[in-house]
Amino acid sequence: xxxxxxxxxxxxxxxxxxxxxxxxxxxxxxxxxxxxxxxxxxxxxxxxxxxxxxxxxxxxxxxxxxxxxxxxxxxxxxxxxxxxxxxxxxxxxxxxxxxxxxxxxxxxxxxxxxxxxxxxxxxxxxxxxxxxxxxxxxxxx
Numbered sequence: 001x002x003x004x005x006x007x008x009x010x011x012x013x014x015x016x017x018x019x020x021x022x023x024x025x026x027x028x029x030x031x032x033x034x035x036x037x038x039x040x041x042x043x044x045x046x047x048x049x050x051x052x053x054x055x056x057x058x059x060x061x062x063x064x065x066x067x068x069x070x071x072x073x074x075x076x077x078x079x080x081x082x083x084x085x086x087x088x089x090x091x092x093x094x095x096x097x098x099x100x101x102x103x104x105x106x107x108x109x110x111x112x113x114x115x116x117x118x119x120x121x122x123x124x125x126x127x128x129x130x131x132x133x134x135x136x137x138x139x140x141x
Contacts, residue, residue: 019047024055032062 030036031052038052112119 019045021059025059027052028055028059031056032060 027036027041031038031041038049038056041047041052042049108119111117
């Protein structure tokens with residue numbers, strides 16, 4: 001271990017000093033092996049934590065890969081395109097059906113106005129006796 005007194009310097013002297021790459025690699029190796037901590041190196045050599053973390057990112061062997069790799073086969077790509085086409089086709093069909101429904105509703109409204117008859121079924125009304133189940137017709141006869 002290096003002598004601590006060699007690294008104790010004034011602020012202006014610390015700004016001008018430069019640690020060799022081999023020194024940085026050694027300290028990073030110590031951190032990775034758990035023999036020392038970043039805070040201990042900061043105190044011992046009067047270097048900022050930011051600099052030590054820069055050393056770790058540059059010389060560390062346990063780097064985390066921050067890029068995300070997406071592996072997609074040709075068949076997956078083709079299937080995705082096929083599904084997108086199918087969704088577009090189904091959306092088109094739904095749109096056509098909605099237009100047809102709107103047209104039929106408008107035709108019913110016009111027929112109700114023209115003939116003065118309520119054509120739309122009302123769900124809250126009671127069914128008439130002649131259209132009931134066969135048991136009702138048998139018991140009433």
